[in-house]
Amino acid sequence: MHQRLPENDMQIASQYCHKLRYAVLNRKTFFFIPLILCLWAFYASSGEAVVRSAHNSDLTCETNHGNRIRPKAFKGNLSLSRAPRLYETALLTLSLESLIDKPLKAKVRFVIPQGMFFISDNGAFVQNPALFQDISLAGKSTAQCSVAVTVVKTGNYTLQASVYIPSGRHSRTAQITQHFFAYLSVSDTQSTSNDIDEYSALLPFSFSEAVRVKPGAAKLAPPKAGLGMVVVRGTALYFDDNELRELPIRDLKVTLFDENNEFFDEVIATTYTNEQGEYYFSVKNIDREDNSKRDLYVIFSFENDALYIQDKNDRFYEFSSETVFDAQDGEWEFHLELDLQDTFRGLGVIHNTIMKAHDFLLNRVGWERDAIRIRWPANGRFSYYEMRWIGFDIDEVINIIRGDEWLSIAMYHEYGHAVMTSAYGNDPDKIPFGDYDIPHQLFTVSDRKFAMSEGWAEFMEAAVDDNALNVTGYINADIPNIESNRWWTGDVDGNGSNTHGEIVEGAVASVFWDITDTTASYDTTPSVDDDGISDMFRQLWEILTNDRPIDIIAVAKAWERRNFDSYDELELIYATHGILLRPNSPPTITITSPSEEGAVVDASYTITWVSNDKENDAYTVDLFFDTDNIPGGETEIKTMIPSGTTSFEWDTSKISDGRYYIYAIIRDTRAGENEDYSDGVLIVDHSPLSPPVVTSSTHPEQSRWYANNSPQFTLRTTPYNPKRQYSFILNGKPDTIPDTKLEKDIAENSLSFSNLPEGVWWLHIRARDNLGYWTDATNFRINIDVSKPSRVENVHWVNGKANQGGDSAPALIELAWNAADDNVSGVAKYHIQIYANPVGVKSPDISVDNLFLDITVDGNTLSKSFVMDKARTYFARVRAEDRAGLLSNWSSISDGVTVLRQHPWDVNRDNKVDIADLALLEMYFGEAELSSAGRGADVNGDGVIDILDLVLIGQHFGE
Structure with missing residues (x-):
């Protein structure tokens, strides 16, 4: 009869019994176990047995040192408010601390096993075994979320909370997950939480409720089994907590048994599940024990x-499944389902993951190692690989x-x-192995052997999935990753001082990756493989398995010794x-702009530099901007600018x-590196300060002269600042630039001077922005003249008489004078x-009248x-006015000049109308074309001397 072993239908025979486990499944065979154990003990204690132990530095059992530190999104703790007894309620709380400096939105998924229920706000049992809650965290902050739970049956329980955040990356996975656990043990008399070990929490409360494999006759199973035949088929599935769906378990061993009453259960056949988790048996349905129908069961x-x-x-x-006694011909199904409440569902993902890593090597190079033992769940805080040598x-x-x-x-x-x-x-x-035995990261500087061992393991993390983003410096960022990084410097962002990449595991891993990856590999530059190999x-595998290099340098030597292709490209990698x-001599670079004087920009700026590489290696330039000229904290402008730019x-x-400051790093293809900071600063100002606008209430127009030697100025800048600071110079030069020394004479944007000497002055003034730069200078001219012109001298009538200028024209007279002196602004008028x-008046009357x-x-x-045109005696005086509006004293009064009134009927201009005027009229009477001498006889000015002219003379005769 088929005998199931205790403790959750999980077989617990030791490894040595396991080799004979099909022979020990019956109670009658248990006497073999002590014998086998004795043989093992004898071998282990014999003089020929030598035990050597070597724990990989990833983590030693004894010390818990050397763990591989991976970036995480959260620190967290899942806890119960108390250890509930049967039907008591407790609060299950997930406490999170974000390790990311950006806000996060996440979903929290609580999962409880069978025998427990969530409790709603109204106290009712929630039938759903998984509950989601949304949660938001600010950068580097903490948060909590809770659900109420109760226990309805005794047992050991694993409680789980999983956090899901969108990856926000090129990653093939849509989300980043982290899982947290709490443990509870409930008996009839007491309960405890988190003080039971993890394995105990895996054990269910009783066997009868832990059956995972139940047989059933197939509803439809073509092709049908023939007469006397039985077909057994089924699937192996597990619920994946990352993908939140059921997935098949592939290559899982399935053994079909015929249960016997008197002797060992018969192993009918063994197979393995396919990619879809399916298996299939077709066997004769004859029980060898009694020629009846078979009593069938399967073990996964x-x-x-x-x-x-x-x-x-x-x-x-x-x-193990239940047994189908006297199974009828036809088809039977046995399915293994580790559902979302099954604490053993992790077995499915472990199995599939190790198989994927195994298949990577099998498919790439046709190699596979012996079966590796996996222990889960293991003690400690970190997963690790352990090896021991016992004799040979x-x-x-x-x-x-x-x-x-x-x-x-x-696991990779x-x-x-x-x-x-x-x-x-x-x-x-x-x-x-190396000698490094403390916690380490991708950029840890250790020793060559340790870097070789850990670098290979980290390469496997990416290689199995052919995904560079499996190995990154940050949990929430694509860069740096195994394809693109500078971990060899000893810093996650490439800012370390180490110069020997062969002692940095991330650098070794990156070399292995660059040798292996293709254009089909998944990274941030799809369909591109730019590393030359x-x-x-x-x-690479041929070198590892045949030359067994002790470090990454030895890999290159073996590559060259074996005359493999692309050694030059390997050297560049x-x-x-x-x-x-x-x-290698590192390349050099000098930033030429911004220069020492600096610059102020708004929307764009052209950075320039001079670069050189002594060996003419190709190089790239990375540009950054920084608030100081000390490396660290700079922000990227542009990277990978090629040679010649x-x-x-x-x-x-x-x-x-x-x-x-502009910061440049130049790197050649052989890791030679140099850097340079700009001598001057580049000031980015999207509202740049304009040169001050200068106005003056005392000297408003720069082209004018003012009789004021105490000018006052108002200064205005945009944007306005009542406490704006300035530097100025006042001199007689039009184009002086003030220095950058702050002046104390300017308050509230006002400036004034007193008692300045006469002449042309220039105020040169510039303003200082809050960002520390100075505007261009504003140049404002001030013209000062406070001295009036000299008195005008020698005011006189030219020739001292009236200029008659024509027989009948009004008198034309000319006044002249000597120039006045004004040596400052000059005479304006x-x-x-x-x-x-x-x-005839001799003494002038210069009254207003x-x-x-x-x-x-x-x-x-x-x-x-x-x-x-009036007969008068005229007197004149003159005074000068300079450009500042200052008036000289009046000149002396000129001598008089007399202008007699002239009438057209006084033809001979002797100031009386008599016979002489008639005589002249008679001389030219009747003429139409008059000579200059005859025009005076044309009294009425009509161009003809005729009777009308005679009438006018007659009318005024005797006057």
């Missing part, structure tokens, strides 16, 4: 030629802690260590990751106002006043002609 075993999974007590994970035999195990079953790269990593052990012939003297993993295979047009339109006195004419003439004029 988490083992195959690549792996086997055990608990921490080295017990195998096997799940090696004992290996990959220890997976609770939670890491959902972290595929952790540890499997990578197991691969290296086997590839190096299981020889502890060949395997590059593609898909040469087979050559090495150099890219800070591993120099030959001497000497300038870059930087779009500053979205850069915050500020003062920035002359004021002329002419007074008309009765004819006699003012005949008051005019001004240009300052360059020294005479003025007047046409007078």
Whole structure:
């Protein structure tokens, strides 16, 4: 009769019993177990047995040192408010601390096993075994979310909370997940939480409620089994907490048994599930024991030629079905389903993940190692690979802690260590362990051997999925990753001081990746492989398995010795990751703009530089801006600018106002590197300060002269600032630039001077912006003249008489004078006043009543002609006015000039109308074309001397 073993239908025979487990499944065979154990003990204690232990530095059991630190999104803790007894309620709380400096929106998924329920707000049982809650966290903040739970049956329980955040990356996975666990043990008399071990929490409360494999007759199962035949088929599925769906378990061992009453249960056949998790048996339905129908059952075993999974007590994970007694001909189905409440569902993802890593090597190079033992859940805080040598035999195990079953790269990593052990012939003297034994990261500076071992394991993290983004410096960023990084410097962002990449595991991993990746590999530049080597993993594997290099330098030497292709490209890959295979002089760079004087920009600026590489290696230039000229904290402008480029047009339109240095890093293809900071700062100001606008209430117009030597100024800048600071110079030069020394004489944007000497002055003033730069200078001219011109001298009538200018025209007279002196602003104009006195007056009367004419003439004029049509005696005086509006004293009064009134009927102009005038009229009477002498006889001015002219003379005769 088929005998199931206790403790959750999971077989617990030791490894040595496991080899005979089909023979010990019946109670009658248990006497073999002590015998086998005794034989094992004898061998282990014999003098020939030598035990050697070597724990990979990833983590030693004894010290918990050397763990591989991976970036995470959160720190967290899942806890119960109390340990509830049956039907008591407790609060299950997830406390989170964000490790990311940006806001996060996440979903939290609580999962409880069978035997527990969520409690709604109204106290009702919630039938759904998984509940989601939305949660938001500010950068680097904390948050909590809680659900109420209760227990309805005794047992050990694993409670889980998973956090899902959108990846926000090129990653093939849509979200980043982290899982947190709490443990509860409930009996009839007491309950405890988080003080039971993780394995105990896996055990269900009783066997009857832990059956995962139930048989059933197939509803439809073509092709039908023939007469006397039975077909057994089914699937193996598990619920994946990352993808939140059921997935098949592939390559899982399935054994079909016929249960016997008197002797060993018969192993009818063994098979393995396919990619869809399906299996199939077709056998004759004859029970050898009594020629009746078979009593059928199946066992699903988490083992195959690549792996086997055990608990921490080295017990195998096997799940048996119920027995179908006297199975009828036809088809039967046995399905293994580790659903979302099953605490063993992690077995499915562990099994599939290790198989994927195994298949990577099998498919790429046709290689596979012996089956590796997987221990889950393991003790400790970190997963690790452990090996021990017992005599000439090696004992290996990959220890997976609770939670890491959902972290595929952790399992790829540890499997990578197991691969290296086997590839190096299981020889502890060949395997590059190294001496580093403390926590490490991708950029950790250690030693060559340690970097080789860990670098290989980290390469496996990316290689299995052919995904560079499996290995990144940050949980929420694509860059840096195994394809693009500068971890060889000893810093995650490439700002370290290390110069030997061969002692940095991330650099070694990156070299392996660049050798292996292709255009089909997944990274941030799809369909591009720019490292010069593609898909040469087979050559790398040949070196590892045959030459067994102790470090990454030895890999290159073996490559060259074996005369593999692309050695030059390999050398460049090495150099890219800070591993120099030959001497190199680093390139040089000098930033030429901004220069020492700096610059102020708004929307764009052209950065220029001079660069050179002594060996003419290709190089790239990376540009950054920084608030100081000390490396660290700079912000990227543009990277990977190729050789030969000497300038870059930087779009500053979205850069915050500020003062920035330009920082350049130049790197050649062999990891030679130099840097330079700009001598001056580049000031980005999207509202740049304009030169001050200068106005003056005392001297408003710069082209004018003012009789004021105490000018006052108002200064205005945009944007306005009542406490704006300035620098100025006041001198007689038009183009002086003030210095940058702040002046204390300016308050509230006002400036004034007192008692300045006469002359032309220039105020040169510039304003200082809050960002520290100075505007261009504003140049404002001030013209000061406080001295009046000298008195005008020698005012006289030209020739001292009236100029008659024609027989009948009014009198034309001309006044002249000597120039006045004004050595400052100069004479702008002359004021002329002419007074008309009765004819013949000798002493002038210059009263207002006699003012005949008051005019001004240009300052360059020294005479003025007047046409007078009134008979008077005229006197004149003149004074000068300078450009500042200052007036000289009036000149002396000129001598008089008399203008007699003239009438057309006084033909001979003797001031009387008599016979002489008639005689002249008679002389030209009747003429139409008059000579100049005859025009005076044309009294009425009609061009003809006729009777009309005679009438006019007659009318005034005797006057």
